[in-house]
Amino acid sequence: MKKLIFGVLAIVSVTAAASKPPYKLHVPSDPNATFTVLEVGSKGNLTTIITKRDGKSGTTYSQRAYDCSAMKVMYLGSGETLGEMRSSKPDNHFSPIVDGSIADYVGNEVCN
Numbered sequence: 001m002k003k004l005i006f007g008v009l010a011i012v013s014v015t016a017a018a019s020k021p022p023y024k025l026h027v028p029s030d031p032n033a034t035f036t037v038l039e040v041g042s043k044g045n046l047t048t049i050i051t052k053r054d055g056k057s058g059t060t061y062s063q064r065a066y067d068c069s070a071m072k073v074m075y076l077g078s079g080e081t082l083g084e085m086r087s088s089k090p091d092n093h094f095s096p097i098v099d100g101s102i103a104d105y106v107g108n109e110v111c112n
Contacts, residue, residue: 025051027105032056035102040110045069047110048076050085061085064103065094068111072096073103 025035033055041048046065053060063076063085072094079085097104 022052025106025109027102029100029105030055030102035106037109049106049110050082051106064106066107066111067094068107070094071107071111073107 021037021039023037025037027033027035030053033053036052036054037049038052038061039048039050043065046067048063048065050061050063053062058080060078060080061082061084062078065074065076066072067074074091074094076090077085077088079088097107
């Protein structure tokens with residue numbers, strides 16, 4: 001019985017660790033790019049996520065804030081480096097999330 005419990009705990013901890021950043025995120029609407037979730041957090045009632053996009057045009061980092069209850073998103077920053085992302089100016093309003101968009105797939109990661 002002890003071996004069974006230990007085995008179940010080991011599987012649970014491996015599964016939990018696999019969902020902690022950084023990890024790859026599949027975004028079908030941008031098939032020529034690779035997305036990596038770097039950080040998930042919150043600011044008040046908003047959920048935030050930092051992603052890295054590697055594609056033919058280079059690497060881009062983005063931080064988005066999601067209002068999951070209203071299904072809206074706002075960029076908090078973006079840039080070619082994490083430093084540029086953090087120092088860039090955020091959007092001044094939330095936008096609706098378009099089904100099938102990059103924002104939709106990234107939002108599904110943090111809002112579900």
